[in-house]
Amino acid sequence: MNNILAAYQFGMFSWMYFVGSLLAATVALILWQRRVAYGAILLSLMEVAVAVWSLGAAFEAAAPTVAGKLFWSQVHYLGTTLAPLFYFLFTVAYAQQQRWLIRRNIALLAVVPILTNLMAWTNPWHGWLWSNITLTTSGLAIYHRGWYWWFFVAYTYTLLFSGLVTLYITIWRFPVHYQSQIIPLLIGSALPITTNLMYVLRLNLIYGLDLTPLAFLLSGLVLTWAILRFRLFDLIPIARSRLVDTMLDAVLVLDIRQRIADANPAAQALLGQPAKQLIGQPALPMLSHWPNMVQYLTTEVDLRTKIQLTAPARVFDLRVSPLRNRRGRLTGRLLMLHDITEREQLIVNLQTALAQVKTLRGLLPICANCKKIRDDGGYWHTVEEYLRDHSEADFSHGICPDCMQALYADFIKK
Numbered sequence: 001m002n003n004i005l006a007a008y009q010f011g012m013f014s015w016m017y018f019v020g021s022l023l024a025a026t027v028a029l030i031l032w033q034r035r036v037a038y039g040a041i042l043l044s045l046m047e048v049a050v051a052v053w054s055l056g057a058a059f060e061a062a063a064p065t066v067a068g069k070l071f072w073s074q075v076h077y078l079g080t081t082l083a084p085l086f087y088f089l090f091t092v093a094y095a096q097q098q099r100w101l102i103r104r105n106i107a108l109l110a111v112v113p114i115l116t117n118l119m120a121w122t123n124p125w126h127g128w129l130w131s132n133i134t135l136t137t138s139g140l141a142i143y144h145r146g147w148y149w150w151f152f153v154a155y156t157y158t159l160l161f162s163g164l165v166t167l168y169i170t171i172w173r174f175p176v177h178y179q180s181q182i183i184p185l186l187i188g189s190a191l192p193i194t195t196n197l198m199y200v201l202r203l204n205l206i207y208g209l210d211l212t213p214l215a216f217l218l219s220g221l222v223l224t225w226a227i228l229r230f231r232l233f234d235l236i237p238i239a240r241s242r243l244v245d246t247m248l249d250a251v252l253v254l255d256i257r258q259r260i261a262d263a264n265p266a267a268q269a270l271l272g273q274p275a276k277q278l279i280g281q282p283a284l285p286m287l288s289h290w291p292n293m294v295q296y297l298t299t300e301v302d303l304r305t306k307i308q309l310t311a312p313a314r315v316f317d318l319r320v321s322p323l324r325n326r327r328g329r330l331t332g333r334l335l336m337l338h339d340i341t342e343r344e345q346l347i348v349n350l351q352t353a354l355a356q357v358k359t360l361r362g363l364l365p366i367c368a369n370c371k372k373i374r375d376d377g378g379y380w381h382t383v384e385e386y387l388r389d390h391s392e393a394d395f396s397h398g399i400c401p402d403c404m405q406a407l408y409a410d411f412i413k414k
Contacts, residue, residue, distance in 0.1 A: 006064060007064050008059070008062040008064065008065060008068075009062050009139060010058075010062045011061070011139075013058075013061045013209065014058045014059070014061045014062040015058070016214055017055070017057045017058030017061060017213055017214070018054070018055070018268065020050075020054040020213045020214055021050075021051045021052075021053075021054035021055040021058065021213075022051075024047045024048070024050040024051035024054060025047070025048070025051040025141050027044075027047045028044045028045075028047035028048045028051065029044075031043050031044035031047060032044045036062040040094055042086050042089045042090040043086070043087075043090040045082075046082075046083050046086035046087050046090060047144060048079075049078070049079040049082040049083040049086055050079060050083050050213065051079070052075075052076060052077075052078055052079030053076045053079030053083060053212075053213055054079075054213040055076065055079075056072050056073070056075040056076020056077075056078075056079065057072075057210065057213050059072040059075075059143070059154035060073050061139075061140070062150055064139070064165045066077070066133050066135060066141070068095040069133065069135075069141040070123075070124075070130075070133060073120070073130075073141075073143070074120045074121050074123075076322070077116065077117055077120040080334060081112075081113035081116045081117055081152075082113055084156045084159040084160055085109055085110065085159060087159065087160065087163050087189070088109070088159040088160070088162060088163040088166075089101065089109075090163070091162075091163035091164075091166040091167050091193060092163075092166060094167070095167070095169070097166075109159075111188060112152065112155045115129070116129070116148075116152050119148055119152075122200065123392040124343050124353070127144075127146055128148040128149075129148050129149050129152075130143045130144060130145065130146060130149065130394060131144045131145065131146045132144040134167045136207060137254075138206070140206070140209055142207070152324045153200060154162075157193075157197075160189075160193050161193075163189065164186070164189050164190070164193065167186055167189065168186065184222050184225070187222050188219040188222040189219070191199055191215045191218050191219045192212055192215040192219050192224070194215070194369075195211045195212050195214070195215035196210075196215070196318045196360060198211070199211065199212060213388050220400075221295075247264065247266065248266055248339070249266060249336050249337060249338045249339075250264065250266040250267035250269075250270045250316075250335075250336070250337040251263070251264040251266065251267055251334070251335070251336055252267050252283070252334075252335040252336075252337075253323070253333075253334055253335075254283050254297065254332050254334075254335065255331070255332045256331055256332055257282075258282060258285065258297060258298075258333075259280055259282050259283060259285045260278045260279060260280065260281050260282075260283050261332060262275075262279070262281075263275050263278045263279070266338075270337065271286060283297060284297070288385065289310070290307075290309050290310075292307040292308060292309065292317060293307055293309070293335075296318065296320050297333065297335075299320050299322070299333070300322050300330060300340065301322065302320070302321050302322070303318075303319070304318070304319050304320075305317075305318050306318070306340070314339055314341045315340050315341045315344045316337040316338060316340065316341075316389070317337070317338040317340050318336070318337055319335070319336040319337075319338075320333055320334070320335055321333065321334040321336075322334075353373050366383075367380065373386040
């Protein structure tokens with residue numbers, strides 16, 4: 001084995017491929033640590049495929065024989081075929097189109113990569129992928145393309161351009177404050193596509209050199225910068241309809257680290273800051289002047305309660321709903337605040353009015369002869385005066401039939 005490796009000629013291009021493989025593996029690890037977010041796992045797998053591609057390309061560039069170059073090409077085709085597939089699946093997931101990410105669709109898309117790898121390892125028997133391989137004076141391999149190679153290229157670019165269009169459309173679907181996250185993805189996507197297209201059309205400055213893995217190196221740098229600068233996968237936008245933007249209730253979305261991931265216009269007005277200043281900020285400091293709300297931010301079950309805020313002086317019906325991914329893992333929380341200040345004030349006013357209603361209870365000291373009533377101060381009042389002062393009743397006077405008979409019997413007889 002040592003004798004075989006000693007024959008390899010590791011030049012500048014080989015070491016550049018090695019660096020690209022190492023960088024792709026590093027980015028894959030960073031993305032894996034953020035795998036809770038939608039699409040992060042798929043992009044991590046894409047970077048793993050790129051790492052395999054670059055590693056195989058490094059040994060392929062250093063191999064001194066046609067047989068050695070063919071072997072390492074067969075090895076790195078595992079990454080070459082899977083990288084476009086994972087890239088496309090990532091764009092679909094990032095655009096919140098998970099309904100397309102079902103096993104049947106993924107299995108159908110994986111048919112061509114699996115078949116292509118079989119073609120690569122059986123190529124010496126049929127030559128459908130590479131009809132011939134020759135070496136240049138610089139030691140690079142020229143792969144003469146068979147008919148199946150062009151079929152695979154058509155499949156690959158269908159995935160790449162479909163993913164690019166999906167990301168472009170996503171820019172217009174999501175609010176403006178998310179566009180700064182997606183633009184680096186477009187740049188990172190365009191670099192390897194453009195470079196690979198130059199290789200396919202044989203427009204490279206160095207004949208036979210495939211710079212696509214090196215383009216993925218630059219793509220990895222762009223993505224790494226976007227991850228660190230924009231917290232790219234900590235703040236994946238929650239799919240929202242126009243209803244959320246126009247509703248009067250305040251809606252806040254917090255990520256797993258209790259940072260604000262989304263805020264509709266009502267929430268922005270309540271917090272007194274625009275979305276671009278709220279997105280990505282820790283929720284606890286932003287809500288510190290609302291201690292009644294802060295205590296509910298760590299709940300892992302649906303919760304509904306009434307809270308009273310002092311600034312502004314309002315009463316809200318608070319609803320906290322945990323957000324979970326398809327595996328049931330907690331990914332964040334949804335907060336909805338419905339202003340019930342007017343309703344609560346109406347209840348208070350009604351309670352005050354009821355409290356002011358005067359009622360008569362207990363034993364009343366009343367004169368057995370004149371029927372006057374004694375108050376708490378010892379003064380005697382007529383029944384009319386006492387009831388008028390101690391209730392909402394008033395009197396209109398008349399004479400009942402019995403009294404009429406007793407008082408005006410003669411008048412009645414006439």
